[in-house]
Amino acid sequence: MSTKILCSSLLFLTITMGVWSCLVASSRVTFDYQNSMRLRHQQWMAHHGKVYADASEEDMRFNVFKNNVERIETFNAGPDKGYKLGVNKYADLTNEEFRWLHIGGFVRRDEEAGLVSAAKSKPFRYANATGLPSAVDWRKKGAVTPIKQQGDCGSCWAFAAVAAVEGIHQLKTGKLLSLSTQELVDCDGKNYGCNGGYPNHAFQFIVNNNGLTTEENYPYKGKDGVCKAMGTAQKVAKISGYDKVPSKNETALMQAVAHQPVAVLIDGGDFDFQFYKKGVFSGECKSSTDHVVTVVGYGTAGDENKYWVIKNSWGTTWGENGYMKIQRDYADESGLCGLAKAAYYPTM
Structure with missing residues (x-):
């Protein structure tokens, strides 16, 4: 065998062994990554x-989890957008499943038009409010109960309405009471229980019902139930009515929130919203509303990064211990995620 042939054979063998080694190494990395992700999922x-x-x-579910984690980590490793995502309890759900299971403030367009027009005849009581504080946080004023958890029931409308009533009740009486969400789910026939609803309908039910009982007296079950008359007998918080904040007007919303917590409809179903962890949220979302939350304050991060503080009903493992800071004074008059389109507050 000639030296040239020998050298060529050795070169071919070296290249082959190198390629094989790379393939083995690559396979090992892939195997290790899969095992690591499996352990993480467990x-x-x-x-x-x-x-x-x-x-x-x-x-x-592991494959859904892996895809979500990879997308979250890619986002967090990318350019800083002022907020971060996190691997929360919804990480094994596709976004479509998440919307189906955990978004319950749907808006039927035929009804929404009637609700908005009907509210226009009532004057906005805070229209002339001036000299508003630069920051408000009703949590620090003792007007917000701890974060609650709606579970797989689309009852966000009830949680948002209850939080707003808890707030105004504390501001007027000095007593912070945790009120019954389940009473609304079971007894408010104008809304749809775990299939969604509207906070303004909830407020009207509370007026007609002569108030709400406590969470302790009528605890949350996370599912539709039969209205328990005995459980609703003891009313501890009453309201006289409700008002609507002028639509598509964040200045008006600020005037209202400066005086009390406000229930707002919002688009809460997009990927970044699902996995929001911290910071001032400014992610892409729609202006069509499918969720209801309670605005419990506002402020500014840094010099110009204005935000709203919203209380959600997805437990403390979502967001900033159950809360979100979301961009305020958004370019679109509907507000980011449509939060300025339909906002309501109870009156006493």
């Missing part, structure tokens, strides 16, 4: 008490 399951029906469902 730890996440244990932390959130997740149990699946069988191995097939666990595999399917």
